[in-house]
Amino acid sequence: MRVLLLEDDADLAEVVAMGLRNESYAVDVATTYAAAEEALRLTIYDVACLDLGLPDGDGLDLVRRLGSDPDLRRPRRVLVVTARDAVADRVAGLDSGADDYLVKPFEFAELTARLRALARRADEAGATLNTGDLTLDLATRRAWRGGVELRLTAREFSLLRFFMHHPGRVLSAEELLEHVWDANADPFTTSVRVILSRLRKKLGDPPPIVTITGAGYRLGEPS
Template sequence: MRILLLEDDADLAEVVALGLRNESYAVDVVGTYAGADELLRTTTYDVACVDLGLPDGDGLDLVRRLTTDGELRRPRRSLILTARDAVGDRVAGLDAGADDYLVKPFHFAELMARLRALARRGDDRGALLNVGDVTLDLATHTASRSGTRLRLTAREFSLLRYFMHHPGEVLSAEDLLEHVWDANADPFTATVRVILSRLRRKLGEPPLIFTITGAGYQLRPSS
């Protein structure tokens, strides 16, 4: 899952981004309305976490534009993170199109729970993903195959999660970079191949992820 974190408090943004990355999310951090606008014109996000009080604009206006401005790539979900705690502010945020509203200060565990809930919205699979004999528990951040625990790094877990959200689909290296890595990833390195090779090795036999020559990679459930 790739997240846009729009937060003008640099210290808070750093702490939240570090926590999210440790939970295997790809995070792009920006501190201004203009910076978020620029990213949203070129990058597709699964979730946008938007602060309202910004130095160059109001995040509420950006939330509205996510549903109306065709020049912006609309994230699948949006979450307002703000110190504005009045009932009227919450109502305004949700009416503007936000999927959730979380008031600062907040516990990181609650932010994670809300992100998991947003990811499940419209998805009847809940916290458990099952493809063939592989199971991912998104709540406990664990993976197993045929009942045997897989010891995955955060990036390997994120990559497997993305494959399991798209079983049978052919995913290009660009798709994987777009959704599993953030803006710090170098598209000209072999980073996808390296992490994918490690993931395949940990998944064991029979193989689950196949290379489709000239197209990308495909997760095929074992029979």
């Protein structure tokens, strides 16, 4: 899952981003309204976590624009994370287009729980994905093949989840980097190949993910 974290406190942003990356979220950090605006022009995020009190603008204005500005690529879900705790502020945030509202200070476990809940709500297929004999439970982050549970790392789970969102489609290494990793990932890295190799080994035979020479990788039959 790729997340945009807009937080004007650079130290807090770094701590939260590090924690999310340790949970295998792909996180891009913005500390100003302008930087978040630029990121939202270039990338479609699964979730945007947006602070409201910013040095160069009001995050609530950005939330509103996500629903109307054609130059911005609306994330699948929007989570407001702010110190504004009045009921009127919560109502304004949700009425402006946010899907959820989290008040600072917060426990990191609650943030990750809310991100998981938003991911389930954004998934049109519900809390479970099925492709062939593969099953993913998005709520518990568990995976099975042919009824046998797979022991996947968080990154392996995220990679398989992305494949299962696009069964039969050829996905390039660049596309996998964009959606499963974040802007800090080196485009020339071998991490996609390494993690994919580990995932394939755990999935077993016959291999459900095949290499398409010169193009990328595909899960299942062509659509």
